[in-house]
Amino acid sequence: MRGKEQPTKKTTFLQGFEKATWNFFPTSHGKGAPDGIGGTVKRTADNLVLRGNDVTDGHTFFEKVSNSLKGVQLHYIVEEDMERYDTLLIDPLRPVPSTRQIHQVIAHENRIxxxxxxxFCSKMLDCQCFCPATFYFQGPDEQQSDTRRARKKRLLNMLWEEMENEMGGEMEEDVEMEDVMEELDEEPLKGPEGTVTVTTVSSLNNGDWLAVVYDDHWWLAKTIAVDTEHQDVKVEFLHPHGPTAKVEPKCGKKDVCFCPVQDIIVKLxxxxxxxQSRTREIYSIAPDVMDFIEREHVRRLLLKA
Structure with a gap:
């Protein structure tokens, strides 16, 4: 779901459905049944060419493959058909942030x-589990602002509970939630020596150490591959997530995932x-660096909400 048009096409003002949900199971939104059908169609075309048939354009492809495949129905779409639907898209179209991390989209009119x-605990799919966010494709700015602020409060409450559990008691009563949110909305603080802010993946190389956000937690990760076209990086996560004194690679199968550049907190x-420890592949981060990552993680997490 990398294209910014895809979430828009799932909203009900175009399709007419009362309620719809679209779920992406693999982290990188991998292949499914449609890809299998597409592979069958392409193999059929390859076999036709090997038998001496000439496939010189799309219409010839459509006719010959349709006659050879009885279990798959093909439709020939011309450019005019696509232009007619393009006029229904909102202009300018605002992209949904962090599409690679989205695993469920629930469609409503003009928003998702x-x-x-x-x-799926609620029949109408409007539960508040896992901190859902609302994105308006077109509408008053106040609605978008209120939605972001409500999500910030939910995330901050969640983080607050985690901090209380780690400290074994309640936080100070005189700390106001609004004051914390205003403080986190400020410009990022200067990090310790050796921490580098990443704005583009072109500055990264294989083997670089990163602190990244995934699933509302920050993780120490090692760069495996850099994708400059999509501005994301393939990383191996070390476990457990921060804040923690020591981390190590996951036992057995490596924990590997693509991470968009905006979710990179800092390069180390x-x-x-x-x-690294002398005897095992266990890593530790300096306390001042970990403290900076933790504060920057919370700030970015709430700003992105």
Whole structure:
């Protein structure tokens, strides 16, 4: 779901459905039944060419493959058909953020609800599990602002509970939620020596250490591959997620995932790089670096909400 038009086409003002949900199971939104049908169609065309048939254009492809495949129905679409639907799209069309991390889209007229984990506990799919966000494709700015602020409060409450559990008690009563949100909305603080802000993946190389956000937690990750076309990076996560004193690669199958550049908190170099133990592949981060990552993680998480 990388294209910004895809979430728009799922909203009901175009299709007419009362309620709809679309779920992406693999992290990178991998292949499914449509890809299998597409592979069958292409193999059929390859076999036709091997038998001496000439396939020189789309219409010839459509006719010859349709006659050879009885279980698959093909439709020939001309450019005029696509232009007619393009006129229905909102102009300018605002992209939904972090589409690679979205695993459930719930369609409504002119807006979608989306979240990183799918949930079906409610018949109308309007539950608040896993901190769903609302995105308006067109409408008053106040609605978008209120939605972002409501999500910020939900995330902050969740983080607040985690901090209370780690500290074994309640936080100070005189700390106001609004004051915390205003503080986190400020410009990012300068990090310790060796922490580098990443704005484009072109500055990254294989083997670079990163602190990244995934599933509302921050993780220490090692760069495996860089995708400059889509501005994301393939990383291996070390476990457990932060904040923690020591991390190590996942036992058995490696925990690998694509991470968009906007979810990279910071690049760790020099004195800020993780330190490996002498006997095992266990890494640790300096306390001041971990404290900076934790504060920047919370700030970015709420700003993105």
């Amino acid at each position: 609800h989306y979240r990183q984990l799918s949930c 170099m020099g004195n800020a790089s993780p330190v």
